[in-house]
Amino acid sequence: MTPSDTSGRGRAPALLMRDIDKAFDGHPALTGAGFRLEYGHVHALVGENGAGKSTIMNVATAVYAADAGEVIVDGYGTALRTPAEALSAGLGMVHQHFRLVGRFTVAENVALALGGAGQPCSLSEAARRVREKAAELDFRLDPHARVERLSIAEQQRAEVLRVLLLGARILILDEPTAVLTAAEARALLALVRRLADEGRAVALVTHKLHEVAGYCDRVTIMRQGRTVLAAAEVAGADLNDFARLAVGELPDTPRPAPVTPGAPLLEIENLSVRRGDGSAAVEGLSLSLRAGEILGIAGVGGNGQPELVDCLSGLSPAVAGTVRLAGQEATRAPVRRRRRAGLAVIPADRSDSALIGGLPLAQNLALTGVWRGAFGPFWWLNKARMRRAAETAITERDIRGGGVATPAGLLSGGNAQKLLLARELGPGARVIVAHSPSRGLDLRATRAVHDALRQAVREGAACLLISEDLEEIMTLSNRIAVMNHGRLSAPMPVAEASAQALGALMAGHA
Structure with missing residues (x-):
């Protein structure tokens, strides 16, 4: 890795992506896209479905390899080849569809992940770490509960906890509130805000502008695989401008008209x-x-x-x-x-x-x-x-x-x-x-x-x-x-x- 002019955590950007291209089956998903994330910030990545939000974050965490462009972590140009290497560099992603083994307990999932990251531990040690981290995060989570028997919100807590126990300083959450109730979403977003205030960098992939307004410091907007607004300040901004950049103008939706039903x-x-x-x-x-x-x-x-x-x-x-x-x-x-x-x-x-x-x-x-x-x-x-x-x-x-x-x-x-x-x-x-x-x-x-x-x-x-x-x-x-x-x-x-x-x-x- 080659250091940039301003290397070091807290000074250089936590994550900097430049001119990223990615295509699938000949169809471009990203074209010259970029993203800049600082420590201490919650940074919203906004755009309509298919805009490229999840794709660029999957490039950041080496789930996908970019066809072109540059990924810089902590001021160092990196060549991340696998998600494990991304984790070693401090990047952890909570995907829309959780990466937990349903038949395993929370502690077993954590032990499996730590072992895969070269940090083997016993089940009792994994359970202890789960209890301690859950208490630190004010989570209610039983380390011995089987994942398939947990609620969606509890599974998400387990996923967040697993990523943090793996040492993630840069946390990427992909549409984390999509499957949560309003109360569960507020609790998760309050935690996200707290993690950033403690010094981590958090990228929040979302299309919900009220989440941007309530919890985020900066916003980047993508449309059709391109970055159309980069790292804009949220404070004092007009959310309607963000909406127009993300999806354009949409016509009004009429309420259902009375119908004469059939058989x-x-x-x-x-x-x-x-x-x-x-x-x-x-x-x-x-x-x-x-x-x-x-x-x-x-x-x-x-x-x-x-x-x-x-x-x-x-x-x-x-x-x-x-x-x-x-x-x-x-x-x-x-x-x-x-x-x-x-x-x-x-x-x-x-x-x-x-x-x-x-x-x-x-x-x-x-x-x-x-x-x-x-x-x-x-x-x-x-x-x-x-x-x-x-x-x-x-x-x-x-x-x-x-x-x-x-x-x-x-x-x-x-x-x-x-x-x-x-x-x-x-x-x-x-x-x-x-x-x-x-x-x-x-x-x-x-x-x-x-x-x-x-x-x-x-x-x-x-x-x-x-x-x-x-x-x-x-x-x-x-x-x-x-x-x-x-x-x-x-x-x-x-x-x-x-x-x-x-x-x-x-x-x-x-």
Whole structure:
């Protein structure tokens, strides 16, 4: 490594990136992009989905190798070849999709990470370090708890704690609040602010401007792989200017107009579902969803929403009640029969439950068409037809960041969601179950998702929209109900709904 003119922690920038280029499958993801991060600062990296935010941070931590450009850490030009080398240089990244082993305990994950970084320790020593660091950070975290049994917020704490125990002085958080409640997000951002005030450098990848205003010192904005605003002061700035730089001007969104619904497409009567531990997740739930309407189900997370989606999808059984899809009995129907009846599912976690990151876009788009024979018999698939269909879908849905051969895991969140919509909202979709379809997406990607759902409903489908985002529920739904402790309130027309009334139902006070 060669020192720069001003080397040394606290004087030189913690991280300096210049003229970074990166392309995937011939499609540029970064073009001459840059980023400068100082110690003692929380620095927001803002931009719409697909702007290149996660990509440039993955270059910083050597997850990706840049095609061109320079990365300087602590004033030294580095040649970081692996994430382990990046950690040794003091860079730690908490990714959107956590890198923890679900079947391992928190302490086992920490011991595994320390061992991989050349700092082997026993499980008892790892547990001691977890307890001490958790107390220091004011975390509530059991070192002996299995990760898969922790809440999302607890898993994130474990990820942050793991990175800090590995010695990270430069901390990169990629959309850390996307899957958190408002209270959990405030707690995490307060911790981020504290870590910077103690002398660390923190890069916060986000598209939420209120987080920038409340917790950040500087902001860099990216658009279409380029840096359009570099290291601007947040104090005294106009957030509307930041928004225009990030996503441009967006037209106003109309509220749902009254509709005359058609025939019932989804009928549920007295449905009950159990969790894996045998506890009640859904109790006596009934609803009727008709063609041409969107029924929104609001509610705080953990009130049975994932279990309802899994049951409707055919992934978990009902213990009581009935489900009818497009007039067909489907309570115990296998997934394939539900699909034939027109069921389409947009799960809350597309990377875990819908897309296969290692497969190219063409194959991800073809997954639900193979069993229908859309590409020939399964033992002799017509790959040319598959590629042509994918090219059409990529163009029509404006999926950016790759071509038909690009692995889906390389797409940004917004483009991955467009990919999922392209597959699920085809001509055969009659009943759409969409769970938090815009979670973690920026304004433009959210608009694209909402427009796609509206279009499918205008063409005769019915949509069951399940979301913790009240604005999303009230923007899209024709009728709204609230799910609380596994039970559903009586649906009300959107014209009669208010945030206060829905909030009371969500809290169980009405």
